[in-house]
Amino acid sequence: MSEYKKALLAVSFGTSYTQVIESCIAPVEQAMAAAAPGYDLFRAFTSGMIIKKLKNVCHMEISTPQEALEALAQMGYKTVAVLPTHILAGTEYHNLERDTEGFAKDHPEIMVSLGQPLLYENDDYSQVARALGQWMPKTGDREVVLLMGHGTEHFSNSSYFALQHYLDQLPTRAVYVANVEAPPVLDEVMDRMEKEGVKKVYLMPFMLVAGDHARNDMAGDDEDSWYNILTRRGFSVEIILHGLGESEDFRRLYANKARKLIRTMGDGDFGLALKPESFNVLDS
Numbered sequence: 001m002s003e004y005k006k007a008l009l010a011v012s013f014g015t016s017y018t019q020v021i022e023s024c025i026a027p028v029e030q031a032m033a034a035a036a037p038g039y040d041l042f043r044a045f046t047s048g049m050i051i052k053k054l055k056n057v058c059h060m061e062i063s064t065p066q067e068a069l070e071a072l073a074q075m076g077y078k079t080v081a082v083l084p085t086h087i088l089a090g091t092e093y094h095n096l097e098r099d100t101e102g103f104a105k106d107h108p109e110i111m112v113s114l115g116q117p118l119l120y121e122n123d124d125y126s127q128v129a130r131a132l133g134q135w136m137p138k139t140g141d142r143e144v145v146l147l148m149g150h151g152t153e154h155f156s157n158s159s160y161f162a163l164q165h166y167l168d169q170l171p172t173r174a175v176y177v178a179n180v181e182a183p184p185v186l187d188e189v190m191d192r193m194e195k196e197g198v199k200k201v202y203l204m205p206f207m208l209v210a211g212d213h214a215r216n217d218m219a220g221d222d223e224d225s226w227y228n229i230l231t232r233r234g235f236s237v238e239i240i241l242h243g244l245g246e247s248e249d250f251r252r253l254y255a256n257k258a259r260k261l262i263r264t265m266g267d268g269d270f271g272l273a274l275k276p277e278s279f280n281v282l283d284s
Helices: 018-034 048-058 065-074 091-106 122-135 155-167 186-195 212-218 226-232 248-264
Strands: 006-012 040-045 079-084 111-114 143-149 175-179 200-205 236-239
Touching: 006 018, 006 065, 018 040, 018 248, 040 065, 065 079, 065 091, 079 091, 079 248, 091 111, 111 248, 122 155, 122 248, 143 186, 143 212, 143 226, 155 175, 175 186, 186 226, 200 212, 200 226, 212 226, 226 236
Parallel strands: 006 040, 006 079, 079 111, 143 175, 143 200, 200 236
Antiparallel strands: none
C-alpha cells in the first residue's frame, strides 16, 4: 500500500486481446501515471463482457470501476483520481461519472475526482486533429485516410462531426471519419470519396486499441468488413492496424488530462516521477 495514500485509477473500455492491452492501453496508463507523481497506478475496465472473457479465457483479473474504487477504500487510500481513456463523453463515460459520484457520496472521507475523456473541451478537437496529422500516413493525389470510429446512440456522437471540421484543416492530408454504429456511416463517406475521385484509401482505427472492431469489422475476412466493402467499390485499400495508444502524441494528450485533473484536486507537485514498472492488482 502506498505511503502517500493517493491512487490513480485508469479506466478503459477494455479489449480481450492481451497483446493489445500491452501495446495500446498500458502505455497510455503509464503516461498518465508519470504525470501524477506520488499516485499509485491501478486499472479498471468498463466492459463487463471483456472482463468476463479475460478471466475465463486468459485467467486475467481486471476490476470494474465500482470494484476498484471499493478496493481502494479498503486499502486506505484517501485521494483517488479517476482517469478515463475513453474517446468521448458518451454512455460509458457517463456511467463512470455516475459510479464515481455514488462512491464519493458513500465515502465522504475520500477525495475522489473524475478526469475528462479525450474529446471534451473545444481545444481537445484541434489537439487531437494535430496528433492524428502526425500519426497518419501522408496522402498523395486521390488518396485519403479513412478512420473507423465506434459511434454511439448517445448525443456525444456529434463529437465525430466536430472532429471532422478540424481534420479538414490539416494541410497535407485528406482524412475522413466513419463509424461502426452511428453516423457518419461508411456508405456516406464512400459516396463522397467517389465523387472526389479517390482511388486509394488508408484504413485505420480511430480507437484507443486495435481490438475486435479494428481486426474484424475493419480489416476482417468477412464480406461485410470495411476492407472488403471498400475493395468491392473499387478502392485500393491499405490497412494500418494500430490503436491510438501506440502513438506518443496521444499518450501525451492523455498525460495532459492527468495533469489537469491532479491540478484541480489541489496537487501542484509536478516534479520528476518514476515510471511504474507494473500495475497494482486489485482483488475483486
